[in-house]
Amino acid sequence: MPVNAYVLQRCEGMSVLVDLRHGRLPSILHWGADLGDLTSADAAAVARASAYPGAPNIIDDSVRLAVLPEHWTGWLGRPGLVGSRSGRDWSPKFTTTSLRIDGAPIDTVIVDTATDTDGSLISLHGPSEFEVEALDEAAGLTLAITLGVTAGGLLRVRARVTNGGSAPYEVQSLTPALPVPPVARELLDMCGRWGKERVAQRSPLQVGIHLRENRKGRTGADAATVLHAGTPGFSFQRGEIWAVHTGWSGNHVHYAERLSTGEQVLGGGELLLPGEVVLQPGESYGSPWLYGSYGAGLDEVARRFHRFLRARPGHPGAGRPVTINVWEAVYFDHDLERLSDLAERAAALGVERYVLDDGWFGSRRDDHSGLGDWTVSPDVWPEGLHPIVDKVKALGMEFGLWFEPEMINIDSDAARAHPEWVMATGDRLPVESRFQQVINLGIPECYAYIRDAIFAILNEYDIDYIKWDHNRDLVDAGTQPSGQPGVHEQTLAFYRLLDEIKTAFPGLEIESCSSGGARVDLGVLERTERVWVSDCIDPLERQEMHRWTTQLIPPELMGAHIASGESHTTGRVHDLDFRAATAVFGHLGIEWDLSEASAMELAELQAWIAFYKEHRGLLLAGDLVRVDFPDASVNIHGVIAPDRGSAIFSVVSVARSEVVSVGRIRLPGLDPDRRYRVTPVVELLPHRGRPPAWWGLRVPAGDAYAALDAGERPRLVPDGELGVELSGAALAHAGLMPVNIDPDHAVLYLVTAVD
Numbered sequence: 001m002p003v004n005a006y007v008l009q010r011c012e013g014m015s016v017l018v019d020l021r022h023g024r025l026p027s028i029l030h031w032g033a034d035l036g037d038l039t040s041a042d043a044a045a046v047a048r049a050s051a052y053p054g055a056p057n058i059i060d061d062s063v064r065l066a067v068l069p070e071h072w073t074g075w076l077g078r079p080g081l082v083g084s085r086s087g088r089d090w091s092p093k094f095t096t097t098s099l100r101i102d103g104a105p106i107d108t109v110i111v112d113t114a115t116d117t118d119g120s121l122i123s124l125h126g127p128s129e130f131e132v133e134a135l136d137e138a139a140g141l142t143l144a145i146t147l148g149v150t151a152g153g154l155l156r157v158r159a160r161v162t163n164g165g166s167a168p169y170e171v172q173s174l175t176p177a178l179p180v181p182p183v184a185r186e187l188l189d190m191c192g193r194w195g196k197e198r199v200a201q202r203s204p205l206q207v208g209i210h211l212r213e214n215r216k217g218r219t220g221a222d223a224a225t226v227l228h229a230g231t232p233g234f235s236f237q238r239g240e241i242w243a244v245h246t247g248w249s250g251n252h253v254h255y256a257e258r259l260s261t262g263e264q265v266l267g268g269g270e271l272l273l274p275g276e277v278v279l280q281p282g283e284s285y286g287s288p289w290l291y292g293s294y295g296a297g298l299d300e301v302a303r304r305f306h307r308f309l310r311a312r313p314g315h316p317g318a319g320r321p322v323t324i325n326v327w328e329a330v331y332f333d334h335d336l337e338r339l340s341d342l343a344e345r346a347a348a349l350g351v352e353r354y355v356l357d358d359g360w361f362g363s364r365r366d367d368h369s370g371l372g373d374w375t376v377s378p379d380v381w382p383e384g385l386h387p388i389v390d391k392v393k394a395l396g397m398e399f400g401l402w403f404e405p406e407m408i409n410i411d412s413d414a415a416r417a418h419p420e421w422v423m424a425t426g427d428r429l430p431v432e433s434r435f436q437q438v439i440n441l442g443i444p445e446c447y448a449y450i451r452d453a454i455f456a457i458l459n460e461y462d463i464d465y466i467k468w469d470h471n472r473d474l475v476d477a478g479t480q481p482s483g484q485p486g487v488h489e490q491t492l493a494f495y496r497l498l499d500e501i502k503t504a505f506p507g508l509e510i511e512s513c514s515s516g517g518a519r520v521d522l523g524v525l526e527r528t529e530r531v532w533v534s535d536c537i538d539p540l541e542r543q544e545m546h547r548w549t550t551q552l553i554p555p556e557l558m559g560a561h562i563a564s565g566e567s568h569t570t571g572r573v574h575d576l577d578f579r580a581a582t583a584v585f586g587h588l589g590i591e592w593d594l595s596e597a598s599a600m601e602l603a604e605l606q607a608w609i610a611f612y613k614e615h616r617g618l619l620l621a622g623d624l625v626r627v628d629f630p631d632a633s634v635n636i637h638g639v640i641a642p643d644r645g646s647a648i649f650s651v652v653s654v655a656r657s658e659v660v661s662v663g664r665i666r667l668p669g670l671d672p673d674r675r676y677r678v679t680p681v682v683e684l685l686p687h688r689g690r691p692p693a694w695w696g697l698r699v700p701a702g703d704a705y706a707a708l709d710a711g712e713r714p715r716l717v718p719d720g721e722l723g724v725e726l727s728g729a730a731l732a733h734a735g736l737m738p739v740n741i742d743p744d745h746a747v748l749y750l751v752t753a754v755d
Contacts, residue, residue: 003096005106005120006043009128010034012153012307014294019047021119023095025066025134026147028179031155031242032294040121058261065263067157067176068145070094077257078209078267081143081161082172089169094134094143101130127151140165145176152307154293156247160286163279171277174287175253177267180242184229184264187256188298190222190548195536195569197221197517198548205229205264210256213271217250217438217474217487221518224254226293226551228301229266236626237297237668244268245305245552247522248288250491266292273485288523298551299669303623306554309525310621316509316529318620320556321352321398322609323589325467328537328568330593332359332366334380338595340391345594347395349602350609354392355400355467360385362412368435371407372414374453389461400465400509401457405450406494407471408439414449421446423486425478433472434515440479441497442489451497458505466501468528470514498527511559520549525557530587532559537591538567539574539582540744543635543652546586547626555639556620560586562605564593574744576601577686580608581650581746584619585637588612607683618646625649625669633657633743636665640751644671644728647751651738664735667751670728675754678736679723682716686745692737696720725754 002023009016017030017038029046038046052062059074066073068080072093084090099106101122124130129148135141142162149155157176163169185205189212192199203210212224228234230241246252246268254268269287277285291308295301309315324346330338334356343354358364360381362373370377376384385401392399408415408422410429415422415437423438424430430437441447457463479486498510509529512519516535525531533542533549542560549558560583566573583589588609597605612619622639625647629636633656638649649667670676680695691697698719724736731751739747 009149014153089139092136092139096134151311162284175269177265186232188228189224212254227254249523276488320587323353325355327357328591353398357402369411371409372412398464404469423477425483430476441493536569537563538570558586561589561591652746666735667731672729681748689741694724696722
């Protein structure tokens with residue numbers, strides 16, 4: 001018997017109402033604001049109210065849009081399943097045969113559609129998941145669709161197709177889609193490049209398709225990341241928004257489509273290269289999860305992703321150790337004495353994790369050779385890594401190590417012994433990038449070699465953390481000698497390798513680094529505890545990159561480092577207060593040769609590390625707030641404790657305004673009925689800036705700011721009670737006057753409930 005039911009899922013202020021009647025594939029009648037409790041009659045009324053009335057020169061029956069859109073229904077947009085048997089069975093018609101809820105079969109709702117046309121209603125509260133199986137006997141295909149609501153109130157869907165026929169079936173795409181209502185007519189997604197990842201861009205949603213294809217073999221510095229559709233003019237706090245994210249680390253698709261009949265969808269899935277998935281009889285292919293988030297404002301959309309990630313078993317939480325990575329301090333110059341000195345200086349400042357970067361293995365004295373030879377270089381480390389590991393451990397810090405297991409230099413022992421392991425097609429080597437090629441983890445012998453080499457290092461040394469890099473896009477990524485595309489298998493092998501490592505070494509943390517932030521997605525974050533946002537640590541660039549990276553991930557997963565005064569990627573020079581004020585809103589680290597820091601800089605850096613340690617429980621576990629403010633010279637953001645008892649806000653000057661004062665700033669998100677004291681973090685103030693009256697501080701008579709020595713902090717003395725006490729409503733709607741500071745500086749404010 002076919003399935004005949006409605007399913008209502010409610011979680012954290014969001015509802016999904018799904019139509020499973022008459023044996024058809026799941027169709028979403030509503031995804032958005034909570035509808036409250038419904039009856040089966042209510043669900044049937046929503047279905048009737050949603051039916052398209054018809055129009056001249058289109059199909060006679062209304063199109064029923066499934067989460068895997070079907071061509072046979074008259075849907076003339078992008079189909080959910082594209083594939084064939086050499087041109088046959090290309091337009092399947094599925095009938096559902098079973099329903100399981102949270103893994104348990106549901107038989108009571110499989111009823112005769114001739115006698116129960118309205119269908120039963122199944123109401124689910126909190127995180128839940130159901131799966132329907134469907135069959136097209138004529139096409140010889142079986143389909144399973146899983147649709148769930150997660151902790152945090154995300155909607156997610158994936159599909160799996162199985163070849164039940166006698167001939168091979170090639171899958172070209174399997175791409176679920178979620179409907180969005182006609183009020184959602186403006187799109188926002190990301191673009192970017194190396195050193196400037198996740199730049200927001202907007203466009204109208206017009207008739208046609210907004211298609212973001214990524215063919216880089218990794219998520220990509222220019223990835224869409226999250227594709228939003230919302231009411232025009234939506235912002236961080238305002239406007240209804242629906243958004244999707246494809247949780248996959250290889251080639252992938254995000255798209256938005258509006259048809260001439262008025263239907264609108266957001267979809268996403270894996271982008272398959274020709275011939276990558278050809279199912280033999282009995283074989284299956286599953287799509288990655290497509291995640292959907294709904295909210296009033298971008299902050300609420302982001303917080304659903306954050307709460308989902310924070311609810312996972314094994315999520316790293318807020319106690320993230322302060323990290324030093326040695327790359328921008330020493331690059332390839334691995335000298336034990338210098339690295340030991342850096343470790344001592346870092347430990348004295350309160351650093352808790354030390355990461356040895358590229359250059360420790362094989363012939364890797366620069367980036368031209370050695371990738372693929374994962375044995376400790378006796379030339380640089382004659383006693384192995386034991387001296388530096390022992391030094392770091394003796395100082396009370398964790399030890400981390402850099403790997404790039406998916407890459408190979410042609411100048412390496414591995415490439416000379418196994419040239420067939422280099423991914424290539426067309427009887428040629430792919431164009432070089434970063435002087436390297438891609439090693440083919442889809443070849444079982446190659447996979448075993450890489451896995452065993454990593455295991456050998458992890459077994460010999462007490463390693464707590466891996467920085468896992470991936471420094472080039474995949475071009476001509478085929479499997480020799482045939483040259484058949486191998487990106488799909490490479491992505492699966494990468495996941496399998498991470499899974500094997502995590503199983504063998506429980507407690508090991510892994511950071512996803514991909515020439516900066518080119519592999520940031522929920523697929524890789526199922527297996528890693530951190531992402532590297534960008535190779536650019538310039539705090540001015542990072543202000544925007546952090547602002548939009550946190551649209552998908554919470555701050556505790558976002559590597560944010562304090563670098564030297566002069567940025568290695570942009571050449572800009574910034575004071576330490578700006579560098580640190582930017583970095584403390586992520587997983588804090590240092591990327592700086594501390595032997596070159598002055599005594600004043602070291603003292604200031606130590607104060608910032610102490611502040612981070614004291615407040616990381618809030619900085620890395622609070623609710624994200626990004627404040628809508630019309631003056632683009634100011635960037636205001638913060639975190640608020642889930643119980644609304646405390647908050648930290650940062651007011652950042654990123655440029656000079658056309659007016660002397662930008663006026664009062666608002667601090668939204670607090671409990672409107674509670675009273676709060678707002679105080680500046682005085683010990684971390686920028687070197688210049690005249691305090692407003694509400695601070696309760698003043699500059700002593702005669703201490704003119706123009707006369708201050710370069711680098712000296714302003715001398716402030718009490719002038720009343722420190723800070724100001726206001727209600728949450730007053731802070732959200734009336735606001736308070738910020739200090740006027742020079743561009744490229746920030747002031748932090750502590751907000752504490754007085755009750």
